[in-house]
Amino acid sequence: xxxxxxxxxxxxxxxxxxxxxxxxxxxxxxxxxxxxxxxxxxxxxxxxxxxxxxxxxxxxxxxxxxxxxxxxxxxxxxxxxxxxxxxxxxxxxxxxxxxxxxxxxxxxxxxxxxxxx
Amino acid sequence: xxxxxxxxxxxxxxxxxxxxxxxxxxxxxxxxxxxxxxxxxxxxxxxxxxxxxxxxxxxxxxxxxxxxxxxxxxxxxxxxxxxxxxxxxxxxxxxxxxxxxxxxxxxxxxxxxxxxx
DNA sequence: GGCGTACATGTCGATAACGTCAAGTGAATA
DNA sequence: TATTCACTTGACGTTATCGACATGTACGCC
Numbered sequence: 001x002x003x004x005x006x007x008x009x010x011x012x013x014x015x016x017x018x019x020x021x022x023x024x025x026x027x028x029x030x031x032x033x034x035x036x037x038x039x040x041x042x043x044x045x046x047x048x049x050x051x052x053x054x055x056x057x058x059x060x061x062x063x064x065x066x067x068x069x070x071x072x073x074x075x076x077x078x079x080x081x082x083x084x085x086x087x088x089x090x091x092x093x094x095x096x097x098x099x100x101x102x103x104x105x106x107x108x109x110x111x112x113x114x115x116x117x
Numbered sequence: 118x119x120x121x122x123x124x125x126x127x128x129x130x131x132x133x134x135x136x137x138x139x140x141x142x143x144x145x146x147x148x149x150x151x152x153x154x155x156x157x158x159x160x161x162x163x164x165x166x167x168x169x170x171x172x173x174x175x176x177x178x179x180x181x182x183x184x185x186x187x188x189x190x191x192x193x194x195x196x197x198x199x200x201x202x203x204x205x206x207x208x209x210x211x212x213x214x215x216x217x218x219x220x221x222x223x224x225x226x227x228x229x230x231x232x233x234x
Numbered sequence: 235g236g237c238g239t240a241c242a243t244g245t246c247g248a249t250a251a252c253g254t255c256a257a258g259t260g261a262a263t264a
Numbered sequence: 265t266a267t268t269c270a271c272t273t274g275a276c277g278t279t280a281t282c283g284a285c286a287t288g289t290a291c292g293c294c
Contacts, residue, residue: 005174024270035253040272047273052251052280053167057122057188066191067184071174074183079191102223109219141240152283157241164243169250169281 008072010045016063016070016077017043023063032062125189127162133180133187133194134160140180149179 017023017039025043029036034055041049042059051059060067068074134140134156142160146153151172158166159176168176177184185191 005171009170026270036271037255037273038251038253040270041251044272049251050170052169053126053173053188054122055252056170056173057190060185060188060190067188068177071170071184073174073177079185079193102219102226105222106219143240153241154243154285155281155283157243158281161242166281172282 005072006048006050007045009050009070010043010047012070012072013039013059013063014043016065020065020077021063028059028062032058034058122189123165123167124162126167126187127160127164129187129189130156130176130180131160133182137182137194138180145176145179149175151175 017025017028021028023031025036025039028039032039032055038049038055041047042051056067056070060070063070065077066074066079069077134142134145138145140148142153142156146156149156149172155166155172158164159168173184173187177187180187182194183191186194
């Protein structure tokens with residue numbers, strides 16, 4: 001079981017390496033400190049190898065993406081800067097109506113700051 | 118090597134289980150589907166066991182935290198739902214003054230929804 | 235004292251990921 | 265054609281994690 005997440009991981013890893021960072025397997029191998037053949041094994045969608053605790057961290061660090069993205073638990077590869085945490089947390093607890101209102105207001109403030117693009 | 122992240126993981130796991138979710142090891146074992154002894158092994162700061170690919174995902178799912186938090190890559194345990202992405206990105210581009218204003222307004226809306234705890 | 239709960243610790247064989255290496259494909263270039 | 269590059273694939277022995285189980289500690293409670 002759990003064959004599901006394995007395939008997603010393969011896609012996410014290749015996507016992050018190629019599209020996001022434009023690296024070859026050898027270059028990622030260099031940055032992450034693990035052999036390029038291991039990366040190839042990981043990126044094979046039909047493969048069986050899954051990263052260990054350490055190797056997952058190495059890959060995420062080298063690619064500068066979240067591990068949740070690599071694992072397919074989040075669709076967003078960027079993390080959450082601490083500065084926005086408090087505000088973000090509050091927004092999470094708003095009703096949908098209020099959320100929309102907040103979003104509209106924030107957009108207004110953005111436009112005010114940059115009158116012309 | 119990499120003994121560094123192992124200890125942090127032990128702390129984060131226990132912290133998420135006890136402080137964030139208020140669960141016993143047995144309860145987390147139940148929710149995550151792995152034996153409570155495994156959880157005890159993981160939470161031992163001097164231990165050597167590290168979660169596999171699958172078990173890390175199981176723990177993060179059961180605890181509703183990010184894997185980046187468990188791995189010590191992020192100090193924030195909450196992830197970033199897609200619905201909040203646009204809003205989140207907008208907020209990033211606000212001036213500090215506007216950010217404070219937005220936060221104050223959002224807090225007002227929160228209190229309105231939950232007048233009394 | 236005797237119970238139950240929560241957790242720690244260690245051992246066992248089985249399975250899985252590890253790094254390494256060799257050999258391969260396919261596409262681009264000289 | 266020969267060479268190089270990016271990557272694939274399979275196999276090897278080594279090491280680490282796996283679940284299961286037994287045992288032990290420490291606490292509160294009746």
